[in-house]
Amino acid sequence: MKLAIVGAGAVGRSVAELAGEYGHDVVGVADSTGAALGDPLDVAAAFERKSETGTVGDERHDDLLGADYDVLVEATPTTLGDAEPGFSNAVAALDRDRHVVLANKGPVAERYDEIRAAARDSAGELRFEATVGGAIPAVRTVEDFGPSRVERVRGVLNGTANFVLSRMAAEGLSYDHVLAEAQELGVAEADPTFDVDGTDAALKGVIVANVLREARGEEALSLADAEVAGIEKLPVSALSLAGDDGRTVRLIAEASPDGVRVGPRLVPQNGTLAVTGTQNIVQVETAHAGRLNLSGHGAGGPETASAVLSDVGRLSPR
Amino acid sequence: MSRQDGVTTHTLRLELTDEPGELRAALEPIAENGGNLLSVFHERGNLTPGGRIPVEVAIDCPAGRFDDVIEGLREEGVTVVAADEEYYGEAFRVLLTGHLVDTDLSATLREIESASTVSVEELSLSAPDGVEAVSSAYLRLGARSGERGAALARVREIADAKGLTVVEPLEAGS
Numbered sequence: 001m002k003l004a005i006v007g008a009g010a011v012g013r014s015v016a017e018l019a020g021e022y023g024h025d026v027v028g029v030a031d032s033t034g035a036a037l038g039d040p041l042d043v044a045a046a047f048e049r050k051s052e053t054g055t056v057g058d059e060r061h062d063d064l065l066g067a068d069y070d071v072l073v074e075a076t077p078t079t080l081g082d083a084e085p086g087f088s089n090a091v092a093a094l095d096r097d098r099h100v101v102l103a104n105k106g107p108v109a110e111r112y113d114e115i116r117a118a119a120r121d122s123a124g125e126l127r128f129e130a131t132v133g134g135a136i137p138a139v140r141t142v143e144d145f146g147p148s149r150v151e152r153v154r155g156v157l158n159g160t161a162n163f164v165l166s167r168m169a170a171e172g173l174s175y176d177h178v179l180a181e182a183q184e185l186g187v188a189e190a191d192p193t194f195d196v197d198g199t200d201a202a203l204k205g206v207i208v209a210n211v212l213r214e215a216r217g218e219e220a221l222s223l224a225d226a227e228v229a230g231i232e233k234l235p236v237s238a239l240s241l242a243g244d245d246g247r248t249v250r251l252i253a254e255a256s257p258d259g260v261r262v263g264p265r266l267v268p269q270n271g272t273l274a275v276t277g278t279q280n281i282v283q284v285e286t287a288h289a290g291r292l293n294l295s296g297h298g299a300g301g302p303e304t305a306s307a308v309l310s311d312v313g314r315l316s317p318r
Numbered sequence: 319m320s321r322q323d324g325v326t327t328h329t330l331r332l333e334l335t336d337e338p339g340e341l342r343a344a345l346e347p348i349a350e351n352g353g354n355l356l357s358v359f360h361e362r363g364n365l366t367p368g369g370r371i372p373v374e375v376a377i378d379c380p381a382g383r384f385d386d387v388i389e390g391l392r393e394e395g396v397t398v399v400a401a402d403e404e405y406y407g408e409a410f411r412v413l414l415t416g417h418l419v420d421t422d423l424s425a426t427l428r429e430i431e432s433a434s435t436v437s438v439e440e441l442s443l444s445a446p447d448g449v450e451a452v453s454s455a456y457l458r459l460g461a462r463s464g465e466r467g468a469a470l471a472r473v474r475e476i477a478d479a480k481g482l483t484v485v486e487p488l489e490a491g492s
Contacts, residue, residue: 154488229483233415233452234415237444237454238413238456238485241413244456245411264483265486265488266411266485266486267487
């Protein structure tokens with residue numbers, strides 16, 4: 001397959017670098033300033049140019065969107081509300097009967113019904129495994145069981161928040177201290193607001209809820225429909241009291257066809273959901289097969305890129 | 319749970335025959351023995367295998383009078399199935415954090431218990447930075463079987479009104 005990649009951050013770059021190993025060609029990469037095209041594109045040269053000049057190339061975005069590719073990989077940063085520019089990039093590709101693989105959560109969290117409608121009208125397909133749980137095949141697992149036979153999905157879907165909570169509990173260190181440490185280690189971004197206030201986990205929960213609701217003929221939800229609480233106000237004393245009783249606190253996202261809730265929850269200290277560090281876990285409750293637990297890396301360039309490339313591998317040949 | 323004024327809260331599970339006036343007759347001995355009725359719970363349509371009606375009541379009464387209440391009920395011919403036992407069928411834990419002391423923790427606990435479907439069974443408080451700073455309380459609560467969700471909603475409501483944060487347990491089976 002020929003891939004065009006919009007977004008040249010950690011995920012977009014990893015997709016470009018790993019595509020060859022999966023048997024695909026990259027024919028274009030765009031960052032926020034410009035684009036580089038080629039058939040195939042010299043990926044290494046494009047990223048070398050980006051590190052020297054700040055951009056992968058000086059071609060226009062529209063030329064990338066109009067290029068001869070089979071799959072558009074949308075890996076621009078997630079935006080809330082109108083989910084732009086990710087939404088329009090994806091629709092532009094679908095309108096040209098091209099496949100779209102999203103790493104960007106915005107279009108499926110904020111405008112699910114619209115993007116699904118665009119995909120229905122297209123000969124291209126839409127996939128978005130990488131938007132939930134990074135390398136963990138959460139969406140695929142739900143699809144395999146059949147979303148109508150999945151009753152609920154819950155889990156730890158934000159590695160930054162989980163790192164902070166597990167460090168606070170293990171070391172008795174304050175929230176501010178651990179967050180600063182996480183930033184130093186590169187586990188937390190310079191602005192970790194969406195990670196610690198529950199927004200990021202809620203977006204992932206909404207995406208899963210939308211898959212469950214679509215299978216039941218229900219309208220899609222958006223972030224505004226989710227009940228969201230974060231971990232910012234949690235004192236270390238709360239974690240130590242819970243620890244005295246064999247419990248700990250995790251930021252848990254719960255998605256069902258009825259809605260989405262995200263917030264700190266008491267869980268057994270040695271229980272399945274109490275993953276440590278930046279690990280994520282997804283629990284899938286099925287109608288006939290009980291519960292499945294899937295844990296792994298929920299973020300990171302190569303990890304998320306592997307989910308993107310798995311999606312590419314599942315697309316129908318063009 | 320015992321309080322400073324010496325009044326204690328108790329729960330009783332009764333079984334009544336399906337006859338008019340039976341409930342009123344059953345409740346009279348409570349008042350006669352100094353008890354104050356807090357709530358009566360009857361799940362409509364729910365009958366015992368013997369065709370009787372199970373009713374659960376919560377009462378306040380002066381410390382030491384509870385046995386008199388039970389005796390009074392039995393004298394009246396009321397079947398007392400359980401007193402202060404197995405009633406709070408579901409124990410669960412919640413964390414409360416925030417300005418617990420400034421917002422009057424005792425009053426908060428009383429409010430939680432006044433919902434009458436909830437009892438505070440155990441409390442640990444941690445205020446390592448002093449009572450005026452943010453502190454945490456770990457509560458073990460009891461709720462009537464099947465009413466955990468409602469009990470949690472009530473705790474959330476009370477905490478919201480006081481600007482406290484609630485860390486809830488996950489649903490059973492987690």
